[in-house]
Amino acid sequence: MRSSDGPLLDEHDLLLLDLDGVLYLGDQPVEGAVAALQVVRERGVAVAFVTNNAARTPEAVAAQLDHMGVRATADEVVTSPMAAARLLAGDLEPGAAVLVVGGEGVRQALVAVGLRPVASAADEPVAVVQGWAPEVGWPMLAEGAVAIRAGARWVATNLDATLPSPRGPLPGNGSMVAALATALGRRPEAVGKPEPALFETARALVSGDRPLVVGDRLDTDIAGARAAGLPGLLVLTGVSSPTDLLAAGPNQRPDYVGRDLSALTATHPAVDVDADGTSTHCHGWTLTRSGTSIHISPPTDTGKGDGLDGLRALAALAWTADPPDAESLKAALTELDLN
Numbered sequence: 001m002r003s004s005d006g007p008l009l010d011e012h013d014l015l016l017l018d019l020d021g022v023l024y025l026g027d028q029p030v031e032g033a034v035a036a037l038q039v040v041r042e043r044g045v046a047v048a049f050v051t052n053n054a055a056r057t058p059e060a061v062a063a064q065l066d067h068m069g070v071r072a073t074a075d076e077v078v079t080s081p082m083a084a085a086r087l088l089a090g091d092l093e094p095g096a097a098v099l100v101v102g103g104e105g106v107r108q109a110l111v112a113v114g115l116r117p118v119a120s121a122a123d124e125p126v127a128v129v130q131g132w133a134p135e136v137g138w139p140m141l142a143e144g145a146v147a148i149r150a151g152a153r154w155v156a157t158n159l160d161a162t163l164p165s166p167r168g169p170l171p172g173n174g175s176m177v178a179a180l181a182t183a184l185g186r187r188p189e190a191v192g193k194p195e196p197a198l199f200e201t202a203r204a205l206v207s208g209d210r211p212l213v214v215g216d217r218l219d220t221d222i223a224g225a226r227a228a229g230l231p232g233l234l235v236l237t238g239v240s241s242p243t244d245l246l247a248a249g250p251n252q253r254p255d256y257v258g259r260d261l262s263a264l265t266a267t268h269p270a271v272d273v274d275a276d277g278t279s280t281h282c283h284g285w286t287l288t289r290s291g292t293s294i295h296i297s298p299p300t301d302t303g304k305g306d307g308l309d310g311l312r313a314l315a316a317l318a319w320t321a322d323p324p325d326a327e328s329l330k331a332a333l334t335e336l337d338l339n
Contacts, residue, residue: 001312002231002255003270008263009039014046014208015264016199016230019053019061020164021216021238022261024068030237034069036261041071048206049077050199050213052158052192052220054105054131054173058082076206080157080192081109083201084129087155087191089113092126099125099152101144101180103133106157121146130180130188131157132173141176145183158192160220194223199230214261218244218252231255233263242311242338246318246329253319259306269305271312277320282313287332289317289324294332310336 004011017023023033040047049061049072056064058077065072081102088098094114099121100106106129107117118125121143128144148154156177162169173192181187191197193215203211213230215221216238225232234240234254245257256268269283279288284299287310294317296310314332317324324332333339 001253001257001271001315002268004256004268006267007265008212008233008256008268009043009045009265012045012208012210012212014048014203014206014211015040016048016050016202016211016213016225018193018213018215018217018221018238019049019051019065022214022235023049023065023070025238026164026166027068029068029070030260032260032262036264037070039265046206046208047072047076048202050193050202051077052080052160052173052198053163054079054081054157054192055103055133056105057108060105078198078202078205079105079109080198081106081129081131082112082205083191083198084131084155084157085109085113085115086201086204087189087197088127088129088153089115096127097123097125099123099128099143099147101128101136101140101176102131102157103135105133106131119143121150121152124150125152127153127155129155129157130173130177132160132163132176136176141180141183144180148180148184148186154186154188156188156190156192159190160192193220194227196224196228199224199228214264216240218248218254222248222254223252226251226253233258235260235263237261242333243330245311245315246333247326248319250319253315257308257312257315259308263306266306269309269312271316273316273320277317277322280313280316282316283309285310285313287313287317289328292325292328294324294328296332296335308338311338 058074159174160172161174163172213225
């Protein structure tokens with residue numbers, strides 16, 4: 001992981017923020033998120049709210065955030081349909097017909113870049129954009145299948161298999177795409193996280209030379225940051241857990257980790273790894289691998305910092321060429337009270 005001697009926010013002039021799990025959970029803001037965003041605004045750091053959600057328009061997303069106390073404008077919201085539309089606009093003639101297998105979020109994004117959304121394969125669309133919306137069903141999928149078989153380019157806004165709900169995970173766009181892919185025997189292009197296109201679109205629409213991606217999912221937010229060549233901060237307020245962090249492969253490892261968005265105003269200590277890879281050190285913590293066990297030596301004052309320095313040192317140990325086994329890492333997390 002990287003370190004920052006001063007507040008992490010001071011090293012960046014643009015935040016690319018995920019929404020669900022970072023700013024809110026369901027219909028409630030994450031604790032501390034509103035206060036953290038207020039500091040971001042006071043520092044003059046630009047913000048882009050970056051989401052794979054294809055159903056809602058930027059105006060609807062901004063209104064939801066405002067309702068929760070997070071000040072936001074529609075031009076700060078970047079959705080996966082916007083990335084899909086921008087991709088197609090670079091290759092198609094203005095006014096080209098694009099079949100929508102989705103809702104208003106997709107239609108509005110296409111209109112905004114000068115393309116013509118249509119609902120029937122009979123309109124001879126040159127492309128199909130598929131994004132989740134509650135109204136997507138067999139009729140839309142059938143039109144998409146006909147258009148794609150006729151030669152239309154197929155772009156999916158994202159491939160998330162599920163989406164969160166108060167009743168637990170429900171089928172997401174990736175599940176709908178899978179149905180069409182089974183019928184067609186092929187897969188679409190995808191632009192949402194973890195693909196880099198969504199972050200590239202955000203950077204093109206919201207100015208900033210030193211961006212930082214902030215997310216709660218290693219497999220989408222952080223993997224997308226890696227793919228786009230951008231630094232990423234994982235916050236532990238959503239999907240990915242400390243256990244997931246330790247198991248992360250190289251393409252899903254964050255540069256920074258924090259409990260929540262307060263990590264933006266905190267310093268992030270350096271993590272050192274001994275040459276033989278058996279000991280790591282972070283802010284007074286020393287973790288040493290010995291056989292199948294991990295010895296944890298905390299600093300005298302364990303109250304300093306954000307309480308995650310032991311986790312940072314443990315992650316470094318887990319990411320060595322010869323990492324400890326899963327049971328040893330689990331036991332260490334228990335000792336750190338981070339299970």
